[in-house]
Amino acid sequence: MIFKRSRTRSAPQEVPAVIPPGxxxxxxxxxxxxxxxxxxxxxxxxxxxxxxxxxxxxxxxRKFSIIVVGTGLAGAGAAATLADLGYDVxxxxxxxxxxxxxSVAAQGGINAARAKKVDNDSIHRFVTDTVKGGDFRGRESxxxxxxxxxxxxxxxxxxxxxxxxxxxxGSLATRSFGGVQVSRTYYTRGQTGQQLQVAAASELAxxxxxxxxxxxxRHEMVDLIVKDGQAxxxxxxxxxxxxxxxxxxxxxxxxxxxxxxxxxxxxxxKNSNASAAWRAHRRxxxxxxxxxxxxxxxxxxxxxxxxxxxxxxxESLRNDGxxxxxATPGDVRPPNEIPEEERDYYLERKYPAFGNLTPRDVASxxxxxxxxxxxxxxxxxxxxxxxxxxxxxxxxxxxxxSRYGNLFHMYHDATGEDPTTSPMRIxxxxxxxxxxxxxxxxLMTSIPGLFVAGEAGFGYHGANRLGANSLLSxxxxxxxxxxxxxxxxxxxxxxxPLLDPDDPAxxxxxxxxxxxxxxxxxxxxxxxxxxxxxELGEVLYSGCGVxxxxxxxxxxxxxxxxxxxxxxxxxxxxxxxxxxxxxLEYAGRVEDYLQLAELMCVDALxxxxxxxxxxxxxxxxxxxxxxxxxxxxxxxxxWETGSWDDTPTFTRHVEPLSFEAVPLEVRDYR
Amino acid sequence: xxxxxxxxxQDGPLGEGRFDTREVDGVEPSMSVLELLDRYNHEVVTSGxxxxxFESDCREGICGACGxxxxxxxxxxxxxxxACHQRLNSFDDGATVTIExxxxxxxxxxxxxxxxxxxxxxxxxxxxxxxxxxxxxPDADADRITFDTAEQALDFAACxxxxxxxxxxxxGSANLYLGAKxxxxxxxPIPASERGxxxxxxxxxxxxxxGPCSLHGECAEVCPADIPLVAVSYVNRERxxxxxxxx
Ligand SMILES: Cc1cc2nc3c(=O)[nH]c(=O)nc-3n(C[C@H](O)[C@H](O)[C@H](O)COP(=O)(O)OP(=O)(O)OC[C@H]3O[C@@H](n4cnc5c(N)ncnc54)[C@H](O)[C@@H]3O)c2cc1C
Ligand code: SF4
Ligand code: FES
Numbered sequence: 001m002i003f004k005r006s007r008t009r010s011a012p013q014e015v016p017a018v019i020p021p022g023x024x025x026x027x028x029x030x031x032x033x034x035x036x037x038x039x040x041x042x043x044x045x046x047x048x049x050x051x052x053x054x055x056x057x058x059x060x061x062r063k064f065s066i067i068v069v070g071t072g073l074a075g076a077g078a079a080a081t082l083a084d085l086g087y088d089v090x091x092x093x094x095x096x097x098x099x100x101x102x103s104v105a106a107q108g109g110i111n112a113a114r115a116k117k118v119d120n121d122s123i124h125r126f127v128t129d130t131v132k133g134g135d136f137r138g139r140e141s142x143x144x145x146x147x148x149x150x151x152x153x154x155x156x157x158x159x160x161x162x163x164x165x166x167x168x169x170g171s172l173a174t175r176s177f178g179g180v181q182v183s184r185t186y187y188t189r190g191q192t193g194q195q196l197q198v199a200a201a202s203e204l205a206x207x208x209x210x211x212x213x214x215x216x217x218r219h220e221m222v223d224l225i226v227k228d229g230q231a232x233x234x235x236x237x238x239x240x241x242x243x244x245x246x247x248x249x250x251x252x253x254x255x256x257x258x259x260x261x262x263x264x265x266x267x268x269x270k271n272s273n274a275s276a277a278w279r280a281h282r283r284x285x286x287x288x289x290x291x292x293x294x295x296x297x298x299x300x301x302x303x304x305x306x307x308x309x310x311x312x313x314x315e316s317l318r319n320d321g322x323x324x325x326x327a328t329p330g331d332v333r334p335p336n337e338i339p340e341e342e343r344d345y346y347l348e349r350k351y352p353a354f355g356n357l358t359p360r361d362v363a364s365x366x367x368x369x370x371x372x373x374x375x376x377x378x379x380x381x382x383x384x385x386x387x388x389x390x391x392x393x394x395x396x397x398x399x400x401x402s403r404y405g406n407l408f409h410m411y412h413d414a415t416g417e418d419p420t421t422s423p424m425r426i427x428x429x430x431x432x433x434x435x436x437x438x439x440x441x442x443l444m445t446s447i448p449g450l451f452v453a454g455e456a457g458f459g460y461h462g463a464n465r466l467g468a469n470s471l472l473s474x475x476x477x478x479x480x481x482x483x484x485x486x487x488x489x490x491x492x493x494x495x496x497p498l499l500d501p502d503d504p505a506x507x508x509x510x511x512x513x514x515x516x517x518x519x520x521x522x523x524x525x526x527x528x529x530x531x532x533x534x535e536l537g538e539v540l541y542s543g544c545g546v547x548x549x550x551x552x553x554x555x556x557x558x559x560x561x562x563x564x565x566x567x568x569x570x571x572x573x574x575x576x577x578x579x580x581x582x583x584l585e586y587a588g589r590v591e592d593y594l595q596l597a598e599l600m601c602v603d604a605l606x607x608x609x610x611x612x613x614x615x616x617x618x619x620x621x622x623x624x625x626x627x628x629x630x631x632x633x634x635x636x637x638x639w640e641t642g643s644w645d646d647t648p649t650f651t652r653h654v655e656p657l658s659f660e661a662v663p664l665e666v667r668d669y670r
Numbered sequence: 671x672x673x674x675x676x677x678x679x680q681d682g683p684l685g686e687g688r689f690d691t692r693e694v695d696g697v698e699p700s701m702s703v704l705e706l707l708d709r710y711n712h713e714v715v716t717s718g719x720x721x722x723x724f725e726s727d728c729r730e731g732i733c734g735a736c737g738x739x740x741x742x743x744x745x746x747x748x749x750x751x752x753a754c755h756q757r758l759n760s761f762d763d764g765a766t767v768t769i770e771x772x773x774x775x776x777x778x779x780x781x782x783x784x785x786x787x788x789x790x791x792x793x794x795x796x797x798x799x800x801x802x803x804x805x806x807x808p809d810a811d812a813d814r815i816t817f818d819t820a821e822q823a824l825d826f827a828a829c830x831x832x833x834x835x836x837x838x839x840x841x842g843s844a845n846l847y848l849g850a851k852x853x854x855x856x857x858x859p860i861p862a863s864e865r866g867x868x869x870x871x872x873x874x875x876x877x878x879x880x881g882p883c884s885l886h887g888e889c890a891e892v893c894p895a896d897i898p899l900v901a902v903s904y905v906n907r908e909r910x911x912x913x914x915x916x917x
Contacts, residue, residue, distance in 0.1 A: 081804045096725070097791045099831055100733045116811055152805060159807035160800045161861045163815075163823035163854065170814030188824060194732055195827060202799035209795040217788075240780060269727040304698045306705045311730050410731065413755040416700070479804045528715050530708075574720045579682075580781050583721060 030653035036440040054491035061086035071098035074454025075255030076200035077478020083212035099201035106193025107314035109185035110471040112150035121182040134462020135612035177467035179359035227505040231450035242578040258455035263430035264537025267312035273589040285445040286638035288438035288458035291604035297363035299429025301383035310429035320391035329374035354669040361613040364428035387423035438638035442485040453477035463612025525570030671763040699759035724783035734830035744834035752894035772837035797871030826854035828895040835889035841881035846889040849901035869908035
C-alpha cells in the first residue's frame with residue numbers, strides 16, 4: 001500500500017480537554033471518552049493500528065459467529081469480507097433482497113484520494129477537506145484512514161463489476177463535488193450508489209451461495225441482546241409471520257444506515273429508520289451528536305400534502321447549474337422572463353471562491369435565508385432556481401444531457417417540467433445524519449462486541465459531511481476496517497461459547513420485545529403512525545432544522561413530549577401481530593423517533609456554538625457565518641439515556657478533539 | 671380530482687382474492703399511484719379497516735421495491751416508468767384505477783399487492799457475481815475500459831431488479847433481467863473472465879423457475895430502467911458461448 005506522509009506535522013494543538021460547563025436541566029455530566037486511537041502521528045496511525053491488531057488463525061475463524069445487520073454498502077461489504085475470511089456470518093435485512101438497501105439511491109459519486117491527476121490532490125488534501133468540511137468536529141485520525149483506503153475501494157468495486165464512468169482513453173473519469181477544489185469524485189452516471197450497491201449485494205450473494213453467510217431477508221432487528229456488558233446477539237422479527245427470534249453471536253455489526261427519515265419528509269427511502277441504532281442505544285451504546293444532520297441544498301420542494309418524500313437531485317448538478325433567486329422579493333415572473341441583472345446568483349456573490357460549489361451546509365443555509373427573506377420561487381415560494389441555461393449555451397445541450405440526462409429525466413418525472421428549457425426548482429431537505437452511534441477508532445461502540453459501520457455510526461464527517469464521502473465511508477468501514485477490527489476483538493474470545501438460548505439475557509430481551517408489540521397493538525386509539533410522524537417532522541424542521549435557536553429547541557422538546565404522550569394514548573394499528581403488518585412496523589419506528597427526537601434537541605441545545613450543519617443563530621460571526629467556539633466545544637458529545645419515563649435523563653460524555661495535520665481555522669468559502 | 675380505486679385484496683398465497691373499491695376524492699395530479707395508495711390506506715384505516723399491503727421504499731425509481739400492476743400494465747400506464755413515478759395525471763378526473771399485484775408463476779402472492787420475488791435474487795446468487803477477494807483487485811485505472819464499453823455496460827447495468835419484465839411476459843420469462851446482467855458483466859474485462867461459468871450457473875438456475883422467451887417484447891416496454899430489448903439476445907448468445915466453451 002502506498003503511504004504518503006503529510007506535508008507538515010506539528011504537536012496536537014492545545015485544546016483544553018475540559019468537560020464543557022453548564023449542563024442543562026435533565027442533563028448529567030458524564031465521563032471523558034477515550035477513542036482508543038493509536039498513539040503517535042495521525043498520518044501513519046492506521047498502518048500502526050493494523051500492525052498491532054490481533055489476528056485469528058484461519059482454522060479458528062469459523063468458530064466465531066458474527067451478525068451483520070444491514071446489507072447496504074457497509075453491511076454487505078462487512079458480511080461478504082468477513083465470510084470470505086472464514087468467519088461464520090449471519091446477515092440480516094428487512095428488505096426482500098439485499099440489493100434494495102438505501103445505498104442504492106445515491107446518485108452523485110464516491111470520493112477517492114487516488115491523486116492520479118495533476119490537479120494536486122493528495123491524501124493530505126483529502127484529510128484537510130474532510131476535517132475542514134466537517135468544521136473540525138470529527139476525528140482527524142479517521143479521516144486519514146478514509147483517505148488511505150479510498151484507492152482500494154475503487155479498485156475493488158471496479159473489479160467486482162461496478163462500471164465506473166470512463167474517459168475516452170479508458171481511465172477512470174472524475175468530477176468535482178461541493179467543498180473541494182480538486183476532482184476526486186468517481187461516478188457512474190447519476191447511479192453511483194446503485195452500481196456500487198448492486199456489486200456489493202452480488203458479493204454478498206456469492207458468499208450466501210457458498211454457504212458462508214446465512215441470510216435473513218425480511219427480518220427486522222428489534223433489540224440487542226447484551227450479556228455481562230457484551231453484545232451477544234440480536235432479536236429479529238420476521239416481517240411476514242411476526243415471529244420473534246433470537247440470533248446469537250460473538251460480535252454484532254450494525255450497518256443499518258441513517259435516521260434522516262425522522263424528519264418525515266427526507267431524501268431517504270421510506271423504510272430507513274433509527275430503530276436498530278436506537279434500540280442499541282437504549283441497551284447502553286452511546287449516541288454521538290445526534291443533532292448533526294445535513295440538509296441537502298438540491299432536494300425538490302414539497303408541492304402537496306400527500307407527497308411522501310423529498311426527492312434528491314444530485315449535488316453534481318451544481319458543477320454546471322447556477323443557483324439564483326429574483327433580486328426583488330415576491331417577483332412572480334416566469335424565470336426566463338427575469339433578465340440577468342434582476343437575478344441574484346447569491347452563492348456566487350457571497351462565496352466567489354467556491355461559488356455554486358460551496359459545501360452543503362452553507363448552500364442550504366443560504367437558500368433558507370433567501371426563502372425566509374421572501375425571495376423564494378414556485379407556487380409555495382419555498383424554493384430557489386438551479387439553472388442550466390448558461391451551461392447549455394456554453395457546452396451545448398448534448399454535453400449537458402449526457403452528464404445529467406437521467407437526473408433531468410427524474411426531475412421531469414417528478415415535476416412534469418423540463419430543466420433544459422426552464423430552471424429546476426430546489427430546496428433544502430433532510431438528507432444525511434452525521435450523528436449516530438458513538439464508536440472508537442476500531443468502530444466498536446461503548447458496548448464491547450457491538451460494532452457500527454456506515455451511516456449508522458457518527459465517524460468521519462464531523463458537523464458536516466462532504467458530498468461523496470459517505471459512500472466512501474460505508475465502503476471503507478465494510479471492506480477495509482471491520483475485517484481488521486472485529487477479528488482484533490474476537491482474538492481474545494477464543495473458546496468462549498455462544499450464549500445459551502435459555503439464558504435470562506435472551507429470554508428477558510425476548511419478553512421485552514413481545515411486551516412492546518403487545519403494548520403498541522393494545523393502544524387502540526384513532527390515529528395511524530403516519531400522522532404522528534408527520535407532526536414530528538414539522539416540529540423538527542422548524543425547531544431542529546437548517547438553523548436552530550435556544551427558544552426554538554426548547555419549544556420543540558415540549559412539542560415532542562406532547563406528540564409522544566398522544567402517541568401512547570391514541571395510536572391506531574390495524575391488523576394483528578402474526579402476519580405482515582406494515583402499520584405495526586411503522587409504529588415501532590415512530591415510537592423510536594419520538595424518543596430520539598428529544599435527544600436530538602437536547603444535543604443541539606447543549607452545544608452552544610455553531611459548527612457545520614449545526615447552526616445556532618445565537619452564535620454567528622460578524623459576516624453572519626457559523627461561529628465555532630473551539631475553547632469549549634472542540635469535542636464530540638456522546639449521550640447515554642437512563643431509564644425512560646415521561647422526563648428521561650440524559651448523561652453527556654465528552655471526547656475531546658485535537659488537530660495536528662489540519663490546523664484549526666475558520667472555514668471560509670469566500 | 672376524484673378517482674374510483676379498485677384494489678386487489680388477498681389474504682395469503684392460497685387465499686381467494688377479490689377487488690375492494692373505494693372512491694378517493696381530493697387527490698392531485700402530481701401524486702404518484704403509491705401516494706394514491708397511501709391516501710387510500712389512510713381512509714381504510716381510519717374507518718376501521720386493514721390497510722392494503724404493498725411494497726415500496728426509495729420512491730424515486732431506483733430500489734426496485736415497488737411492483738404493482740396498474741390498469742393491466744406492470745408499474746402503470748406510462749411506459750418504462752416505475753410505479754413510484756407513475757403520476758395521477760395519466761388518469762382523467764372520475765376515472766377508475768385498478769391496482770393488482772404482479773401476476774407471474776415465479777412470484778407467489780404474499781398478501782394483497784405484495785409478492786415474493788426471491789427467484790430474482792436466487793439467479794443472482796447462482797452466478798451474477800465476480801470472484802475477487804477484498805484487497806486483491808488490480809488498479810482500476812490500469813484496467814483500461816473505453817468510454818463506449820463503459821457506457822454499454824452501464825446501459826445494461828441500470829436494471830433495478832423490480833421484476834416487472836417477468837410480470838409483463840406472457841411466458842413468465844426473466845430474459846430481460848438475465849440478459850441485462852450477463853451483458854453488463856461480460857462487457858467488463860475482470861468480470862468477463864468468468865463469463866462461461868457465470869452463464870451456465872445463472873441460466874441453469876433460471877431455467878428451473880422462469881419461462882422461455884418467445885420475443886413478445888412486452889418486457890422492454892415496461893422496464894423502468896430502459897433496458898433495451900436486445901438484452902434478451904444475450905441470454906442465447908451467452909448460453910451458446912458457454913456451451914461451446916465447455917466446462
Ligand atoms: C438520495 C441520496 C443520495 C445520496 N447520494 C450520495 C452520493 O452521491 N455520494 C455519497 O457518498 N453519499 C450519498 N448519499 C449517502 C449515502 O448513500 C449513505 O450514507 C450510504 O449509502 C449509507 O450506507 P449504509 O451501508 O450505511 O446504509 P444503507 O445503505 O442505508 O443500508 C442500511 C441497511 O440496514 C438495513 N436495516 C436498517 N435497519 C434495520 C433493522 N432494524 N433490521 C434489519 N435491517 C435493518 C436495511 O435493510 C439496509 O439493508 C446519499 C443518500 C441519499 C439518501
Ligand atoms: S430488466 Fe427492467 S423490468 Fe426487468 S427487473 Fe430489471 S429493471 Fe425491472
Ligand atoms: S419505490 Fe423504489 S423503485 Fe419505486
